Every structure is written in C-alpha cells, then in structure tokens.
Amino acid sequence: MFGIKIIATGSYAPKKVLSNADLEKMVDTSDEWITTRTGIKNRHIAAKNETASAMGIKAGKNILEKSGIKPEEIELLVVATATPDMNFPSTACLIQTGLGLKNAVAFDISAACSGFIYSLSIVEQYLKIGTYSTAMIICTEKFSEIINWEDRNTCILFGDGAAGVIVKREEEQNTSVFKNIIKSDGKYADLLAVPDRKYIDMKGNTVFKIAIRSMGDITTEILKSCGLKTEDIALFIPHQANLRIINALGDLLKIPKEKVYINVGEYGNTSAASIPIALNEADEKGLIKKGDKIMFVAFGGGFTWGASIIEW
Ligand SMILES: CC(C)(COP(=O)(O)OP(=O)(O)OC[C@H]1O[C@@H](n2cnc3c(N)ncnc32)[C@H](O)[C@@H]1OP(=O)(O)O)[C@@H](O)C(=O)NCCC(=O)NCCS
Structure with a gap:
C-alpha cells in the first residue's frame, strides 16, 4: 500500500455577494434572525450563465497554478456536485476538457454536502493500491439554481462556489494518517x-x-x-x-x-x-x-x- 498526501488546494467564489440586508428585501426575514439562527452574513451567487463546471474550471486552474503540477499529470478527476450542468455529460468531463486533463479519467459523484469526504475516500482507494499516482478533486455547487428565492426557510442558508485539492501517491512507504x-x-x-x-x-x-x-x-x-x-x-x-x-x-x-x-x-x-x-x-x-x-x-x-x- 502506498502513502498519500494532499499537495495543493484552490478555490473560486463568484463575484456577486448577497447579504442579509439584500435578503430582507426579498423575503420576510431579518439580519438579526439569520445571524442568530445561522451565523451567516453573506453568500456568493454565480452569474446566470456561470455553471458548476465553469466555477469548477476556475477552481481547478487555481489548484494547478499553486501545485506546479501539469494538467497532463492528473490521472483521475473526481467531481462532487449536487448541481451538475446537465444530466450528461458529467460535470467532471466538462471540467476535464476545460482544464486540459487529457490523461485523466473523470466522473461525478453525488453525495450532497458530504461530497468532498466521499471524493477523498474514492481517491484514497485508487492511490493507495497504486492504480493512479495523481488525482484531483473538485467540489462545485450552484445552489442558487435550486433555491426557491421565495422560501425564507432555505434561501438564506446556501451559496455558490467551487474548491478542491490535488492528492498524490507517495512513492515511499509512509506512515502519515x-x-x-x-x-x-x-x-x-x-x-x-x-x-x-x-x-x-x-x-x-x-x-x-x-x-x-x-x-x-x-x-x-x-x-x-x-x-x-x-x-x-x-x-x-x-x-x-x-x-x-x-x-x-x-x-x-x-x-x-x-x-x-x-x-x-x-x-x-x-x-x-x-x-x-x-x-x-x-x-x-x-x-x-x-x-x-x-x-x-x-x-x-x-x-x-x-x-x-x-x-x-
Ligand atoms: C433552518 C434553520 C436555520 C432554522 O432554525 P430553527 O431554529 O430550527 O427555526 P425553526 O425552523 O424552528 O423556525 C422558527 C421560526 O422561524 C421562522 N423562520 C424560518 N425561516 C425564517 C427566516 N429566514 N426569517 C425569519 N423567520 C424565519 C419559521 O417560520 C418559524 O416560525 P413559526 O415558529 O412561527 O413557525 C435550522 O433548522 C437549521 O440550520 N437546520 C439545518 C439546516 C442545514 O444546515 N441543512 C443542511 C445540512 S447539510
């Protein structure tokens, strides 16, 4: 069994910020209610044509830049999203081509808010037994698209964004957790x-x-x-x-x-x-x-x- 490590992180948040004051104008709520019940003050909201894959590609570029890893070195891309661009192709395939990960196998997983940990556990299996040596995880969500902006119970809670990591197999036996x-x-x-x-x-x-x-x-x-x-x-x-x-x-x-x-x-x-x-x-x-x-x-x-x- 090989050791594995997260070697780089990156993220992307859409420019538009929706504050509690903005929500006060949209539904019957208050900054005071939202702050005391949730701790949330702001959330980022994607532009209309800014899809989950578009945000995922921006996060992916950020991770690659920070890692120094070349796109062709990525062998596995796991994308966690509950808001895919479409039924198929998978958001992973769209991100793969957007990032030029030409040697990667790419697929989506659906586990809602647990998507990052599910993805880590999948990547762990492939890297530990040695199938692949370098994997990327992208988690990208456009919840603004599945929110009823008239429902105060839910519209105050969610925001859009994307982030991920590169995970690498360690060639030497390693004991890190x-x-x-x-x-x-x-x-x-x-x-x-x-x-x-x-x-x-x-x-x-x-x-x-x-x-x-x-x-x-x-x-x-x-x-x-x-x-x-x-x-x-x-x-x-x-x-x-x-x-x-x-x-x-x-x-x-x-x-x-x-x-x-x-x-x-x-x-x-x-x-x-x-x-x-x-x-x-x-x-x-x-x-x-x-x-x-x-x-x-x-x-x-x-x-x-x-x-x-x-x-x-
Ligand atoms: C949604 C949540 C913030 C509501 O807080 P709560 O303390 O449970 O509040 P309740 O649902 O009991 O609602 C209390 C009252 O506030 C009202 N209310 C709900 N949303 C409101 C809002 N945005 N503004 C003002 N009042 C609101 C309700 O209508 C209810 O009124 P009522 O007593 O007259 O019926 C809280 O339940 C929560 O965070 N749940 C987990 C949600 C979550 O994290 N889901 C994702 C998990 S990954």
Missing part, C-alpha cells in the same frame, strides 16, 4: 431533498438534530480508529452549514474554539465545496503547518455523512 469514514442512510431522503428536480425542500429542525448527532458519532469513531484524541488535532474543519451546528459539535467533542475553522458567515452553505473552500482559506492564512493533523466532518442530503483525518 490519511483516513476516511463515509456513511449513508436513505431512510431520511425526504428530510432534505430536491424532490421535483426544481427546488430544495428541507425539514430544517429535524436535519439540525440528526446532523449534530451523526457528525458527533463519526468524528468520535474516526479518532478512535486512528488511535488519536481531540488534543492531537491541530485544526478541525467541519462542513459550514450553520454556526450553531458547528458550535454544538465543537462543544460535544471538547475542541477549543481556536482550533475550529469557521467561514460560514461569508459563504453560507456551499454544500460539497464548503470544506475545501475552508481548507484552502486556512492554508492561505498560514494556519496549517507540515505534519499537522486536520480533521474534516460533513453531513448532507441522503442522508450522507463522513469524516476524514489527514496529515499535512
């Missing part, structure tokens, strides 16, 4: 869905409780399976859906606030893109050092959920 656990439970399909292929429908209150419980359980499980304690984690990057969920999770796991990365206030919930956007930001701010152990956890429609621990 790269562990993922993913889970699904389709019996909750109705609680968070796009039932008519049009708009998000969500039972927010129930989702809230199950999200905290599931993410609490899976982070405890992954720490145990790696033989680690919360004190060993240098940075905890949870899915950015709601500040109250993040705080409840931090309290449950007894992780000090300064070790929890939070940017939900500026992006809202960008679904699969939320963890890699946060990871890229944390890296650009110099918050991660070589050898640091980072823990991710996500939860989303399906239900799907997952956790990862990686070493930087």
